[in-house]
Amino acid sequence: xxxxxxxxxxxxxxxxxxxxxxxxxxxxxxxxxxxxxxxxxxxxxxxxxxxxxxxxxxxxxxxxxxxxxxxxxxxxxxxxxxxxxxxxxxxxxxxxxxxxxxxxxxxxxxxxxxxxxxxxxxxxxxxxxxxxxxxxxxxxxxxxxxxxxxxxxxxxxxxxxxxxxxxxxxxxxxxxxxxxxxxxxxxxxxx
Numbered sequence: 001x002x003x004x005x006x007x008x009x010x011x012x013x014x015x016x017x018x019x020x021x022x023x024x025x026x027x028x029x030x031x032x033x034x035x036x037x038x039x040x041x042x043x044x045x046x047x048x049x050x051x052x053x054x055x056x057x058x059x060x061x062x063x064x065x066x067x068x069x070x071x072x073x074x075x076x077x078x079x080x081x082x083x084x085x086x087x088x089x090x091x092x093x094x095x096x097x098x099x100x101x102x103x104x105x106x107x108x109x110x111x112x113x114x115x116x117x118x119x120x121x122x123x124x125x126x127x128x129x130x131x132x133x134x135x136x137x138x139x140x141x142x143x144x145x146x147x148x149x150x151x152x153x154x155x156x157x158x159x160x161x162x163x164x165x166x167x168x169x170x171x172x173x174x175x176x177x178x179x180x181x182x183x184x185x186x187x188x189x190x191x
């Protein structure tokens with residue numbers, strides 16, 4: 001493993017997960033805002049580690065592997081915490097869609113990489129927009145925990161999450177379409 005600054009920042013994001021869980025359950029009346037701040041700091045490291053890796057020319061295979069894993073772990077953790085707190089079927093379904101898509105796309109990327117077709121499942125602008133909306137939603141939903149559903153920031157968080165779910169399904173469909181249209185997949189179907 002290469003212990004450069006970008007990889008250390010990515011590992012820091014992973015280490016934020018137990019801190020996020022601890023603050024969520026044990027910070028009392030400040031648990032929501034404190035958890036939101038931890039999540040914001042983790043989101044900043046997500047942007048910063050990639051930027052620094054490119055700037056310092058410290059991109060590595062380990063960093064390319066760990067970065068999306070760290071993202072998925074902290075997002076899945078935050079969504080599970082929010083499902084526990086809000087006890088809402090809509091939030092639960094949104095979390096299932098987002099986490100399920102991440103598992104499916106990760107497996108699809110692995111499979112396509114083994115076939116030498118990893119470019120057909122590369123990160124897209126739609127994926128980045130989905131991630132941005134997802135992050136905004138999680139931050140707002142964490143920050144406004146305990147507020148009535150009529151709260152405007154909470155409503156903004158729910159609207160951002162709904163938009164993220166739509167983009168999640170759309171991008172998942174695009175990834176599946178790329179897989180199904182790849183030449184090797186069509187050959188497998190004929191065999």
